[in-house]
Amino acid sequence: MTKKFIIENIKTLFIALIIAILIRSIFLQPFYIPSSSMESTLLVGDRLFVTKYSYGYSKNSFPFSPAIFSGRILYNEPNRGDVIVFKTPADNRTDYIKRLIGLPGDTIQFIDGELYLNGIQIIKTIKHKNHSLYCGKTKIEVSTYLEKLPNGKEYIASYRNDYSYKNSDKFKVPDNHFFFLGDNRDCSKDSRFLSEVGYVHKNNLVGKAQLLFFSSNPKNGSIFKIWKWNSILRLDRFFKKIN
Numbered sequence: 729m730t731k732k733f734i735i736e737n738i739k740t741l742f743i744a745l746i747i748a749i750l751i752r753s754i755f756l757q758p759f760y761i762p763s764s765s766m767e768s769t770l771l772v773g774d775r776l777f778v779t780k781y782s783y784g785y786s787k788n789s790f791p792f793s794p795a796i797f798s799g800r801i802l803y804n805e806p807n808r809g810d811v812i813v814f815k816t817p818a819d820n821r822t823d824y825i826k827r828l829i830g831l832p833g834d835t836i837q838f839i840d841g842e843l844y845l846n847g848i849q850i851i852k853t854i855k856h857k858n859h860s861l862y863c864g865k866t867k868i869e870v871s872t873y874l875e876k877l878p879n880g881k882e883y884i885a886s887y888r889n890d891y892s893y894k895n896s897d898k899f900k901v902p903d904n905h906f907f908f909l910g911d912n913r914d915c916s917k918d919s920r921f922l923s924e925v926g927y928v929h930k931n932n933l934v935g936k937a938q939l940l941f942f943s944s945n946p947k948n949g950s951i952f953k954i955w956k957w958n959s960i961l962r963l964d965r966f967f968k969k970i971n
Contacts, residue, residue, distance in 0.1 A: 753790045764862040765916035775942040778813050782936035788815045800931050809881030811937040814928050826918050830907030838896040851876045863915035888914040904930050940968040
């Protein structure tokens with residue numbers, strides 16, 4: 729009886745594990761935000777769901793990126809402005825999350841602190857002047873703008889007041905690649921840094937960030953400190969759609 733009980737429980741656990749892997753690989757995967765590069769869209773301590781089916785599937789859709797097939801199947805090209813999780817080209821293992829700015833063939837450039845896409849300045853409207861955001865453990869003074877891409881997508885981006893990324897060469901996005909920026913512009917390692925991130929191949933896309941389902945402020949303590957939940961949990965961010 730005991731042997732049969734153990735075997736049945738092992739079978740149940742194995743089936744549950746397979747189902748969990750399939751859900752994580754094909755439909756939804758949860759992610760935790762560990763850095764401030766996307767503030768204030770995404771905060772350290774946010775937990776979110778990423779849809780795997782949004783852009784089709786590559787080996788990077790699956791745990792440990794097994795080489796079960798090459799290329800990308802059921803591919804749908806992302807839209808400018810999507811918030812996307814991808815594997816960094818440097819190691820093809822580390823997950824980054826950034827906002828998609830440039831599609832294949834696009835040219836991106838910063839001139840006097842202004843963002844240009846294919847020679848046209850991206851419209852930005854001031855939202856908040858002189859407020860604080862985190863950059864790692866340090867607070868920085870920023871001004872925040874509503875930026876609008878040519879496809880009509882609007883989002884929030886912040887720039888440091890004391891110094892900011894002013895000028896760049898032209899970034900020409902290669903075929904089958906994408907150009908990403910963090911919303912916390914001066915606290916983000918993204919496609920501007922060619923040796924660390926650079927252009928991201930479509931096969932490195934993991935999925936589209938869709939929904940915040942939980943958020944806690946790690947600076948105020950562990951979520952296991954139930955007596956401090958009033959200062960730890962960010963209830964206003966629960967089940968919030970990601971723009």
